[in-house]
Amino acid sequence: MRGVRSVVVWGALVASAVAMSGCSVPSAVEPAAPDVGVQLFQLPWTSIAEECESALGPAGFAWVLTSPPQEHVVGEQWWVSYQPVSYQIESRLGTRAEFADMVSRCGAVGVDVIADAVINHMSGQDAPGTGWVGSAYAHQGYPGLYGPGEFHHCGLTAQDDIEDYGSREQVQNCELVNLADLDTGSPAVRQTIGAYLDDLLSLGVAGFRIDAAKHMAAEDVAAIVAALPEGTRVMSEVIRGAREPIQPEEYTAFGEVFEFSYARELGPQLESGMLYDPDLSDERALHVPASSAVVFIDNHDTERGNAPLTYRNGAEYLLANVLMLADDYGAPVVYSGYAFSDRDAGAPTNADGTVDGGTCAPHPAPDAEYADGDRTCVQRWAGIVGMLEWRAVVGDAARMPGVSENDAYGFEREGRGVVAANPNDADASVAVPTSMPDGEYCDVVANGSGSSCPEGARVRVRDGLAAFDLAPQQAAAIHLGSRVS
Numbered sequence: 001m002r003g004v005r006s007v008v009v010w011g012a013l014v015a016s017a018v019a020m021s022g023c024s025v026p027s028a029v030e031p032a033a034p035d036v037g038v039q040l041f042q043l044p045w046t047s048i049a050e051e052c053e054s055a056l057g058p059a060g061f062a063w064v065l066t067s068p069p070q071e072h073v074v075g076e077q078w079w080v081s082y083q084p085v086s087y088q089i090e091s092r093l094g095t096r097a098e099f100a101d102m103v104s105r106c107g108a109v110g111v112d113v114i115a116d117a118v119i120n121h122m123s124g125q126d127a128p129g130t131g132w133v134g135s136a137y138a139h140q141g142y143p144g145l146y147g148p149g150e151f152h153h154c155g156l157t158a159q160d161d162i163e164d165y166g167s168r169e170q171v172q173n174c175e176l177v178n179l180a181d182l183d184t185g186s187p188a189v190r191q192t193i194g195a196y197l198d199d200l201l202s203l204g205v206a207g208f209r210i211d212a213a214k215h216m217a218a219e220d221v222a223a224i225v226a227a228l229p230e231g232t233r234v235m236s237e238v239i240r241g242a243r244e245p246i247q248p249e250e251y252t253a254f255g256e257v258f259e260f261s262y263a264r265e266l267g268p269q270l271e272s273g274m275l276y277d278p279d280l281s282d283e284r285a286l287h288v289p290a291s292s293a294v295v296f297i298d299n300h301d302t303e304r305g306n307a308p309l310t311y312r313n314g315a316e317y318l319l320a321n322v323l324m325l326a327d328d329y330g331a332p333v334v335y336s337g338y339a340f341s342d343r344d345a346g347a348p349t350n351a352d353g354t355v356d357g358g359t360c361a362p363h364p365a366p367d368a369e370y371a372d373g374d375r376t377c378v379q380r381w382a383g384i385v386g387m388l389e390w391r392a393v394v395g396d397a398a399r400m401p402g403v404s405e406n407d408a409y410g411f412e413r414e415g416r417g418v419v420a421a422n423p424n425d426a427d428a429s430v431a432v433p434t435s436m437p438d439g440e441y442c443d444v445v446a447n448g449s450g451s452s453c454p455e456g457a458r459v460r461v462r463d464g465l466a467a468f469d470l471a472p473q474q475a476a477a478i479h480l481g482s483r484v485s
Contacts, residue, residue, distance in 0.1 A: 032395035034062035036325065036388055037114065037333040038379045041300045042067050042078055042347040045094035047357030049102040055360075055380055057109025059449075060388040063233075064106060065209055065333065068116045069099050069200065071131045073123050074353075078300070078346045082211065083123040083179065085131035085142060087196040089203070092132060092355050096203075103204040112206035114233060119193045119224070120212040121179035122146065140180050150189050152181040162215075168245040172217050184220035194227045207233025213257075214238045218250040225254050235294050240286070252292040259330060260302075261286050262295040263320075267308025270320055273424040275409035277402045284329065293330030297321055303335070304343040311339070311366075311376040315473040318366040318383050319421050322445055322475040325387040326411075326419040328399045336378040339370035348373040382448030386477070390417050390444050393479040405430040408470055412436075417479035418461075422470035431465040438462050441478035453484055 038061050040048055048064060056064060071086040081091065089096040103113045123129075128138040140148045154174035157163045162174045175181045182189050197208060213221055213236035225234050234255030238248040248257040269275050278284050287293060297320045298307035309317045324332050338347050338358070348356045360377035361368065370376065378384060394416040402411035410420030410432035418436065422428040438461050442453035459478050460467050468476050 030395075031392040034060045034110070034388070034392065035331055036061055036391065037063040037065055037294075037331065039065040039296075039299060039333055039335045039337075040379070041335070041337040042081070042093070042355055043336075043375075044355050044357045045069075045098040045102040049098075049105040050357075051379070052102075052106035052109055052111045056106070056111045059379065059385045060392055061111055061334075061379065063112040063114050063206065065114045066102075066116060067093060068118045068211070069093070070118065070196070071133050071135055073125055073129065073131060073137075076346045076349065077344045079344065080346070082118055083125070084118050084121075085123055085129075085137040086133075086135040086145065087192075087199070088133060088135065089199070090133045092349070092353060094354070100203045107204060112233075113204070114207050114209055114235065115200050115205045116211055117197060117200075117208040118211045119182070119196070120184070120215045121176065121181050122151075123180060124175075124178040126178070145192055146182065146189065150183050150186055152183050154181075165241055165244050171244075171246055172215055176212060176215055181215070184216045184224065190220070190224050190227075193224055197224070197228060201229065201232065207235065209258075210234060210236045210255075212237060213251055214246050218253075221251065222254045248288050252288055256292050256294050256331065257288055258299075259287055259293040259295055262293070262324070262330065263297050263302070263307065263309075266297070266320055266323065270316055270423045271308060273407060275323075275402070275404065275421060275423060277411070278327075278329070280399055280401065287329070290329045294333055295324060295327075295330040296333045296335060297324060298335050299333075300335070300337060303337065304340075311337070311370070311378065314366040316423070318381060318445075319423060319473055319475040321378070322383060322387055322419065322477065323421060325384070325391055326394075326413070326417075326477060328396070328413065334378055334384060336376055338376060339372055339374045341372055345372065383445040383475070386444030386446075386448040389449060389481070390419075390477050390479045393417060393481045400433070403430065403432055408468065410466070410468060412466075415480075417477060418459075418466045419475065419477040420466070420468035420470060421475040423473060425472045427469070427471055429467070429469050431467050433464055434461060434466045435464070436461050436466065436478075436480060437483070440484045441466075442482040442484055443476040443478060444482050445475050445477050453482075458484065 068081045069089045070084045071088045072080050073083045140151045152173045162170050236251040236257045238257050240260050251257050298310050303310040309320050358375040364377035364380045394413040397413040397416040400412040406428045407424045408422040408428035408430035410430050412418045412434045415435045418432050418434050441459045443457045446457040
């Protein structure tokens with residue numbers, strides 16, 4: 001039912017936006033069901049509910065990925081959310097009641113909730129302590145949940161921590177940076193994890209991001225999720241590593257995986273100023289099949305690590321997201337977090353230690369200047385909103401071979417839309433072959449879902465060519481519905 005509702009809601013929104021902009025979608029073009037997600041990192045449940053209603057639903061996002069909803073250790077760093085001490089849905093991000101209300105309110109506007117599920121491990125604290133709502137714990141002791149016999153003791157390294165990612169046994173049986181590693185091969189452990197996931201499903205979540213899935217044997221994860229209701233969406237975090245024994249393909253039999261290779265390949269192209277077509281067949285080298293892939297430019301881990309592009313890259317970061325949203329590979333997820341200079345810094349908090357949701361500027365944009373703690377609000381950038389509309393109109397149209405000209409690049413999604421990008425530091429023009437009708441079209445990257453189209457945001461299609469004049473590090477996109485009347 002959710003998918004039907006999404007098509008109806010989003011179809012009405014697209015029609016409304018097109019009517020406002022003076023454009024017309026041909027009657028044969030039905031908007032595709034939304035498929036784009038957004039990760040709202042370390043955003044409180046009440047703020048996510050408000051964002052669903054005011055921005056995500058109207059823009060046409062299909063799902064939102066939340067930070068982990070469980071009790072955690074006490075601290076101010078972002079990573080405390082990834083150190084569970086109990087499965088109570090109480091945390092710095094809000095209460096159980098607020099979480100349930102958020103899921104309901106997001107669902108009412110057609111946005112599914114995907115919860116980040118931390119099930120590989122518990123806390124990484126050596127000393128005993130009490131969690132956010134007072135649950136007592138020790139490193140390998142969690143009353144009512146797990147005792148010492150339900151954790152791995154790998155005995156392969158001096159501190160029981162992973163040292164060699166070339167060893168499957170270490171990666172899946174030793175501790176990841178001192179995090180108490182659950183024995184997910186144990187039926188009792190699987191049952192306890194399953195009860196937690198079932199509890200979240202009872203509150204209406206649509207599925208889970210399985211954190212650190214690579215550190216659990218694929219058969220263990222498969223056994224845990226097999227007990228979940230049919231239709232539960234499962235997205236496993238499996239970081240692909242060259243010459244490592246554990247690869248994402250092991251985890252595709254029971255759900256999707258986050259394909260880390262996608263951003264790793266796109267980033268260097270943008271940095272070099274040379275864009276080119278991927279393999280346009282059903283299979284892409286060193287990628288899982290499109291139907292199994294979740295793709296992204298950065299996330300909460302990679303923006304603090306080796307991501308080629310983040311919010312700090314401004315226009316180039318938007319350009320990368322535009323190309324991802326224009327592609328026909330995988331399910332894209334946009335990332336929205338907060339500015340930081342200390343990689344461990346958590347989001348700003350209130351006096352009681354709960355996370356402050358912050359606010360978005362009236363018209364957030366890639367060229368904004370951020371102070372530490374400011375929300376980046378990428379989900380509200382005009383270019384992102386415009387590309388969601390573009391993606392809805394383009395649907396499943398085939399990606400055609402791209403063209404490079406004057407250091408710019410572009411391609412068509414057959415008969416439905418065209419995108420162009422200039423990753424370089426000088427103005428460039430490119431004429432992209434298209435089967436779209438002649439006429440003037442509005443660039444939805446520049447104009448978003450605006451009610452009118454200024455001359456500077458117009459692109460002309462004539463004699464089978466869409467002519468783009470692009471500023472440095474600019475992307476532009478047109479679709480059948482953006483034709484100016």
